[in-house]
Amino acid sequence: MAKRRISIKEITKIEGHANLSVELEDDKIRRVIFGVHEGSRYFEAFMKGKNYMYIHELAGKVCGICTVAHELASIKAVENALEIEVPENVERIREMMLISSHIQSHILHLYFLALPDYVNAESAIEMAERDYDLVKKAFRIKEATNYMTALLGGREVQPCTLVPGGFSKRITKDVIERYIKKMKEIYPLLVETAELFSSLEYPHFERKSDYVSLYDGKSIPLYNGKIKTLHMEFEGEEYEKHFEEYVVNYSSAKRSLVGGRDYMVGALARLNINPYLREEAKDIALSYSIKFPSDRVAWINVAQAIENVHYAIEAMEIADNVKEYEPMHISPKNIDGEGISAIEAPRGLLIHHYKFKNGKCTYANIITPTAMNTENIERNLEEYLKDIAGESDEVIKKEAEKIIRAYDPCISCSVHVIRTK
Amino acid sequence: MQFLNLEAKILEILKYLNIKNFRLAKEYNEMPVDIAFVEGTPTTREEVLKLLTIRKESKILVALGTCAVTGGVPGLVNMMAKKEAMEVYDGFPPDVPIDPKPLEYYVNVDYNIYGCTFSKDELIELITSLIIGKEYRDKEYSVCVECSLRENNCLLDDGHLCLGPITRGGCKALCPNNGKMCLGCRGPYEDANIKGHIKILQDMGFTKDEIIESLSLFSYEKFKEVISWLKEE
Numbered sequence: 001m002a003k004r005r006i007s008i009k010e011i012t013k014i015e016g017h018a019n020l021s022v023e024l025e026d027d028k029i030r031r032v033i034f035g036v037h038e039g040s041r042y043f044e045a046f047m048k049g050k051n052y053m054y055i056h057e058l059a060g061k062v063c064g065i066c067t068v069a070h071e072l073a074s075i076k077a078v079e080n081a082l083e084i085e086v087p088e089n090v091e092r093i094r095e096m097m098l099i100s101s102h103i104q105s106h107i108l109h110l111y112f113l114a115l116p117d118y119v120n121a122e123s124a125i126e127m128a129e130r131d132y133d134l135v136k137k138a139f140r141i142k143e144a145t146n147y148m149t150a151l152l153g154g155r156e157v158q159p160c161t162l163v164p165g166g167f168s169k170r171i172t173k174d175v176i177e178r179y180i181k182k183m184k185e186i187y188p189l190l191v192e193t194a195e196l197f198s199s200l201e202y203p204h205f206e207r208k209s210d211y212v213s214l215y216d217g218k219s220i221p222l223y224n225g226k227i228k229t230l231h232m233e234f235e236g237e238e239y240e241k242h243f244e245e246y247v248v249n250y251s252s253a254k255r256s257l258v259g260g261r262d263y264m265v266g267a268l269a270r271l272n273i274n275p276y277l278r279e280e281a282k283d284i285a286l287s288y289s290i291k292f293p294s295d296r297v298a299w300i301n302v303a304q305a306i307e308n309v310h311y312a313i314e315a316m317e318i319a320d321n322v323k324e325y326e327p328m329h330i331s332p333k334n335i336d337g338e339g340i341s342a343i344e345a346p347r348g349l350l351i352h353h354y355k356f357k358n359g360k361c362t363y364a365n366i367i368t369p370t371a372m373n374t375e376n377i378e379r380n381l382e383e384y385l386k387d388i389a390g391e392s393d394e395v396i397k398k399e400a401e402k403i404i405r406a407y408d409p410c411i412s413c414s415v416h417v418i419r420t421k
Numbered sequence: 422m423q424f425l426n427l428e429a430k431i432l433e434i435l436k437y438l439n440i441k442n443f444r445l446a447k448e449y450n451e452m453p454v455d456i457a458f459v460e461g462t463p464t465t466r467e468e469v470l471k472l473l474t475i476r477k478e479s480k481i482l483v484a485l486g487t488c489a490v491t492g493g494v495p496g497l498v499n500m501m502a503k504k505e506a507m508e509v510y511d512g513f514p515p516d517v518p519i520d521p522k523p524l525e526y527y528v529n530v531d532y533n534i535y536g537c538t539f540s541k542d543e544l545i546e547l548i549t550s551l552i553i554g555k556e557y558r559d560k561e562y563s564v565c566v567e568c569s570l571r572e573n574n575c576l577l578d579d580g581h582l583c584l585g586p587i588t589r590g591g592c593k594a595l596c597p598n599n600g601k602m603c604l605g606c607r608g609p610y611e612d613a614n615i616k617g618h619i620k621i622l623q624d625m626g627f628t629k630d631e632i633i634e635s636l637s638l639f640s641y642e643k644f645k646e647v648i649s650w651l652k653e654e
Contacts, residue, residue: 012447061537123448125435128432128435142426155595327600
């Protein structure tokens with residue numbers, strides 16, 4: 001019996017530290033292990049005892065990429081818990097902030113982490129040596145979307161303007177107009193990006209699994225909506241009833257199933273659950289014979305590039321209807337309470353859950369998209385590698401990395417949420 | 422991550438420096454290097470060893486961002502009883518936890534870039550200084566200095582628990598400019614009159630607990646002594 005073992009000690013071009021080990025016997029896959037080996041973090045522990053107004057500030061530090069999503073999910077859960085009223089206008093401005101940060105995150109992933117695999121480069125640095133303008137274009141979109149987030153958030157990472165109930169600063173008409181102008185400026189580049197990523201040769205691997213995303217029956221929601229899977233629909237508040245969480249001994253991130261099935265969250269899940277892509281975005285995909293829903297895992301990349309176009313149009317429409325915002329003093333109705341929020345982070349569904357007593361946090365639970373995706377990543381890898389088990393170690397490694405990177409995993413996010421019942 | 426937010430400036434930097442090791446963005450990574458930028462702080466034994474190796478294999482080591490400089494937000498766990506913290510992991514964390522400390526606790530740090538998130542301008546300033554051989558100095562003045570220059574309303578006057586007077590400047594008073602009190606994410610500067618500021622906050626009516634909570638958010642390790650003084654006072 002010929003046994004071999006392929007392992008990647010530290011997977012590069014993903015956020016955080018993860019490893020992969022594949023055991024084969026006679027060119028048959030025996031075992032695939034996708035392990036997360038990031039040190040433990042204790043957000044849910046040290047959030048306890050903190051004043052409600054600091055909670056979202058701390059939550060933003062869970063992640064370096066999707067700080068906006070974490071801060072928004074957190075503040076929304078705090079507002080739910082303490083019954084702090086949030087004007088619709090505030091929600092719309094927050095959505096604009098979420099959209100520019102989504103596009104930024106996708107661009108970072110698409111050009112700097114994923115694309116090198118498809119153009120035979122080891123990094124974007126090498127890509128820049130060959131095609132300077134391409135990398136420069138990516139940086140231009142990144143810079144523009146960061147600028148838009150900073151317009152509303154004070155800075156592009158860890159926004160500093162969010163306060164329960166609203167913002168700490170005025171959002172003027174001028175700021176909104178600059179946001180729209182910037183989005184218009186990069187819109188053609190987002191279309192080019194969608195075309196580029198629709199045209200690449202991806203692994204053909206497909207597998208039926210469940211998909212989970214926010215759902216409102218008319219759009220591809222990011223900030224408000226129910227949670228929908230292929231099989232059921234429920235409110236965010238009921239998450240504990242439907243997500244079964246468990247741990248495996250080789251990984252420091254919690255795993256989860258929904259209705260007994262492994263599931264995917266993120267751009268592809270959003271498009272699979274919500275058939276409401278705008279025509280402009282859908283047409284780009286169609287012109288490359290790409291249709292959603294799809295079970296083709298590597299099309300997560302395409303889904304990100306396509307939804308960028310969709311959300312850019314969405315953001316401009318929202319911005320057109322947003323009113324100026326004047327900061328006001330908001331105090332919570334309650335100082336005791338429990339609140340849960342579910343929003344879409346760039347990498348997928350994100351849940352924050354808190355309890356408060358006397359305005360101080362007594363319980364915190366955060367479930368991140370990567371923690372939700374981990375089981376799905378491992379099962380999909382196992383199936384895909386079966387198809388190519390006869391190939392060389394080098395090919396297997398490369399193909400496995402393509403699948404893992406497609407998910408755009410954010411490992412540091414996933415590790416602090418290992419709580420079992 | 423924030424390094425990639427330097428955006429097109431990275432392409433400029435690449436004209437003068439080669440990026441030899443950047444696991445987040447590169448497949449092939451090598452050591453030793455001339456300058457190592459370390460973001461974050463070790464929370465496992467393995468990571469401590471990795472830090473020691475990086476120190477050995479680099480000429481200049483830069484602590485990048487608050488976690489690396491002060492232990493940062495993760496350092497909040499150092500205030501808790503270990504048993505209580507480990508409940509998050511049902512009492513069984515994936516590895517023996519190590520208290521998040523400033524990098525300087527383990528190794529010699531040549532430069533600090535402060536802030537959560539760190540200031541891109543200061544990083545560019547440091548890199549430029551290193552390239553042209555100019556001295557790079559920490560800013561030994563408070564956020565208040567930069568805030569007053571911008572003629573902002575004083576948030577202390579408005580009754581906020583602002584840490585501007587004792588926090589190291591360099592952020593151009595970003596949070597106060599946006600109507601938000603300074604949370605102290607850059608840590609205290611060298612000669613900050615911390616006890617004096619605590620007195621002011623107490624006179625304003627803030628309780629010991631509120632002041633300790635605020636001081637510890639980003640820099641528990643740096644305020645540890647003054648916090649235990651305040652507790653006993």
